[in-house]
Amino acid sequence: MKGVSGNPALDAYQRMAVSPVNANRPIARPQAPGNAEPGSDAAQVKISSQARDLAMQSSQKVDTQKVEALKARIQAGTFHVNPAIVAEKLLHTLG
Numbered sequence: 001m002k003g004v005s006g007n008p009a010l011d012a013y014q015r016m017a018v019s020p021v022n023a024n025r026p027i028a029r030p031q032a033p034g035n036a037e038p039g040s041d042a043a044q045v046k047i048s049s050q051a052r053d054l055a056m057q058s059s060q061k062v063d064t065q066k067v068e069a070l071k072a073r074i075q076a077g078t079f080h081v082n083p084a085i086v087a088e089k090l091l092h093t094l095g
């Protein structure tokens with residue numbers, strides 16, 4: 001197979017420090033921040049009541065009948081995407 005040169009993406013890929021699959025390198029394990037033990041309460045996530053309300057509002061807008069109809073069409077192989085409509089809506093949404 002003829003080599004490809006002059007392609008910036010391939011050149012960058014070849015410059016990467018990629019080691020062979022069976023290279024004997026120690027596996028670097030991520031360290032816990034500070035003196036926290038793995039599995040401790042070092043990282044906590046808090047969701048505000050406003051975020052919960054927004055999540056509930058958006059989940060209530062799902063038309064389950066439409067979703068099931070689309071699933072059936074996808075499984076049957078009769079669902080087709082019109083790329084022109086998708087592109088138009090993307091341009092309208094993204095500006």
